[in-house]
Amino acid sequence: MMGAHHAACGAAAWVAATTHIELGLGPLAAVLPILPESVTLGFGLLDVSPVGVVTGALVTAGAALLPDADHHSATIAHSLPPLSNLFCAGVGAISGGHRRGTHSLLGVAAFVAVAFVAGLWTVETVDFGTVYPGAGLLTVLLVSFAAKALKIIPDSMRRSPWAVGLTAGAFVTAFAPEEQFWFPLAVGVGVIVHILGDMLTTGGCNPVYPFRLRRPRSLAKLPVVAQVWRPNGNIAVPVLGNAGSLREWCLLVPVSLYALGGIGWAIIRIDDGGVAVARLSGLG
Numbered sequence: 001m002m003g004a005h006h007a008a009c010g011a012a013a014w015v016a017a018t019t020h021i022e023l024g025l026g027p028l029a030a031v032l033p034i035l036p037e038s039v040t041l042g043f044g045l046l047d048v049s050p051v052g053v054v055t056g057a058l059v060t061a062g063a064a065l066l067p068d069a070d071h072h073s074a075t076i077a078h079s080l081p082p083l084s085n086l087f088c089a090g091v092g093a094i095s096g097g098h099r100r101g102t103h104s105l106l107g108v109a110a111f112v113a114v115a116f117v118a119g120l121w122t123v124e125t126v127d128f129g130t131v132y133p134g135a136g137l138l139t140v141l142l143v144s145f146a147a148k149a150l151k152i153i154p155d156s157m158r159r160s161p162w163a164v165g166l167t168a169g170a171f172v173t174a175f176a177p178e179e180q181f182w183f184p185l186a187v188g189v190g191v192i193v194h195i196l197g198d199m200l201t202t203g204g205c206n207p208v209y210p211f212r213l214r215r216p217r218s219l220a221k222l223p224v225v226a227q228v229w230r231p232n233g234n235i236a237v238p239v240l241g242n243a244g245s246l247r248e249w250c251l252l253v254p255v256s257l258y259a260l261g262g263i264g265w266a267i268i269r270i271d272d273g274g275v276a277v278a279r280l281s282g283l284g
Contacts, residue, residue: 001197002244003065003075003149008256009197010064010190011057011146015262017189018053020044042262048182053266055139055172056186057259062142063190065149066111067102067198070095079148080141080165087141096210099234103198104209108191114138115187135183136173142187143168201243204236 001009019042048056068074069091077088095101101110121134144165176183198205206212212233219225228237240248 001194001201001240001248003068004151005248005252005255006064006068006194006197007061007146007149008252008259009193011061011263012255012259013064013189013193014056014060014186015053015259015266016042018042018044018046018048018056019262019265021262021265041258046182046185050266050269051175052182054263054270055176056182057263057266058143058146058168059135059139059172059183059186060190060193061146061150061259062139062144063111063115063187064194064197065145066142066187066191067099067107067194070100070102071098076145076148080144080162083141084144099198099203099205100209102191103195103205104207106209108188108195111191112184112188115184119183131173132176132183133173135176136169138183138187139172140165140169199236200238200240201248202236202238202241203243204230204234204238206233207235 021041022038023041024038065076068076069088071077072085072089072092074088077085091102092098095107101107115135115138118134118138119132121132123131123133125131144162147164195205195207199207213229214233215225215229215231219229220231228235230236240251
């Protein structure tokens, strides 16, 4: 899956987990009686503030690119030079190469552990109360990943990623949700979404790396098994085909619009009378 699509899926996953929006169909339902009067968008599984929806979406979009940090020449390696170059080179050396350690359950655990430790660093201030400098510093890198993948910043503007990343990092540091769990959870959701996305393409992933579950030769002639369980131990359910395929674009356009809509919805409700929970309902 393409980098921009990973980022969009990560943001959409966070929006879906933290919002519960009732979208009234109104006149459309009157014209087409088969349609319900309203549809529900989002699951509202986590009670976080509208600020938490926005910050979590930013972090998750960047975290959804973390598994590709295992390749020193990946797009995100050039997102925040020289920090991103060093980061990706180090991750690649530790993980064993592309689509190995970072694309596995072991990688999920490692990234979440780092995010958890970073989130434990808090500082009490007079103006902002409790701030989270550890989460803010990691956000600088994650948001720069997302900005690079989504092509928000042209390649000619080499210094802009630092400005975007530092701005987002400062915002998270000062206005991060009070819930301690949100940052490692957002990172974990992003990494898992990335792995699932790659498993929907022809290359697949090995979720149990460093172990390799080789496909028995007796199953190699079964068409479905041969496609899903690769000789190298990777698991793939290639409903999207190759990365960047038309099928991938058909899926990711509505997913991206959903993510943008949810973030916009949360932004306009940040000052809604001090609302503390992002279970948003009643469109229209």
